[in-house]
Structures are given as C-alpha cells and as structure tokens.
Amino acid sequence: MSGADDKADVVRVLAGDVSAFTEIVRRWQGPLVTLAYRFCRDRGRAEEMAQEAFLRAYRGLAQWRGEGAFSTWLFALATNLYCTELRRIPARAVPLELITEPRDAHRHDAAYEQADTERVVRRAVLALPAKYREALILFYFHDMDVAAASASLNIPEGTVKARLARGRDILRKKLAPRLFAPMVRKEA
C-alpha cells in the first residue's frame, strides 16, 4: 500500500474523476471492514459501516490536506464513525459475567479449548465500557502501535495507554476465574 498511490488517486478524484475512488476502495476495503468487524462482530453490519466510512471519505476528501498519511486520515474518520455508530446501536454484547461457562473437565480437545478461549476473550472485549473497548480494538488493529491508535481515536497517547491498562485489567479480572480457575483446580 503506497502513500503515493493514495495521493495520486485523491488528486484524480478531486479533479472530477470519480472512478479513481475505486482504487482507494480496493486498497482499503480489507482494513476498513476488518476494523468495523472488530467493533461489532457482525459481518453484514461491518460491511455497511465500512461502506458508510468510504462514502464519508469521498464527501470529505478535500479535507485531507496531504500532510499526514492518507491511511491515518481514513482510519480516524472510520474510527469516529464506528464509535458513534456503536454507541448509537451497541453490538450484541453479552455481559462479562455471562460470557463463559465452566470448562468441561472431560473435554481435552486442545484446539477446541483454544478456539473457545479466543472466542470468549473477543466477546469480553465487546462487553467492556466503550472507552476501554475502543482503545483495545484500535491498539491491536494497528499492530500494537499506541501512536497509530492515538491518531485514529484522536486522543493523546498517554490517554490511550491509561485506557489500555485499565481495559486489560478489567479483562484479566473478569476472565481469569472463569477461564482458568477450573483448570487450576483440576491441576491441583
């Protein structure tokens, strides 16, 4: 993904060549749908939200001044939209207390257990309060880059770090007893 390609396509779109926006959509559809999916865990809704993000990007293309990376601007716009949308109509999140069931002591399928743990953790992230959930989603989406998460959320890096720490803390406290306590008991 080249910044020069983005810039050239934006210039063409602003000059009236709407078809040049196709290349922008092709280039960024994966990341934008993936980000939306991590917010809502619903494929159909993720595509709808990503489509709206592209539409808003098209409308506001002139606002990108070309100083920073196009991707930074696009992710900030999409993040803002996704956060607003999820606050308006929340994802179907199950309360943290109801997410996990005690492990089946007779089940020893490691792959199954691993997949189950991952599913539970991801659903638990959705059940976090919005500000911690948003920080965690953006941090991991941007390959654990605090600066990129901070740019997408438009908040200081220190705030992102604080929210990450608090979010992880809540997750650990809520998940540890349910996911690992039965296993510890069994091992003891």
Place this chain on the structure above:
Amino acid sequence: MAQDDLDRILFGEQEIMPSSGFVAEVMAAVQREAVAPPAIPFPWKRALPGIAAAVSAVALVLGSLLMGAKAHGPTLADLPPGVTSVLHVAHQMGAGWIAIALVISLVSVKLATGLAVGRT
C-alpha cells in the same frame, strides 16, 4: 490471564475479507453521491436582515430594561410601545409556560441521551 495471552489472542486475529460485491456497492453509492445535486447552502444573505433585526430588538429590550432599572426600577411602561404589545400578546398566549415546558423537555432529552450513551 497473563498479558501475553491477551496480546496473543487479540493481536492474532485474521483480517476479514469483504464480500465480492463490496467494491461495486461502495462505488454505486459514491456514483449516486457524485451525481446528486449539491446541498442547498443556508441563505445567509437573505437571513441576515432578519437576524440583525432580532439582535437589535433584543438589544433594545435589554437596554430599555437596564436604563429603566437604573432610573426607577424596571417597568413595562419603560419599554417601546411595539415591544410592550408583543409582550402583552406573549403573556396572553402563555409564552412563559411554553418556554418552561420547552426547557424541561430539552433537559429531559439531554439527560436521557447522556445516560443512554454513558451506559454503552
């Protein structure tokens, strides 16, 4: 749960591939947007005299009240005749109660919205 476990699980998520028609759908929406007539801008030039008149009227009322209050306490008789007739009509219509009802409605909506957003 160790931080390493959390990092491994949340960092290791796969990218979602959009459906095959996604680009076409987005571009169809963009094309619709491109051919749609531009939004009608707010007619500031036409509205300006009205806004200026409203601001002047408010300034006039406030000025009259302040001057009257300085002299011998504020009375309705100190206001210009046009303003007193407007206030009289407003009083007859129960404008005060309407204003109070509107303020209460606004506060209720803001409060409910704030609580709803805060719970997410």
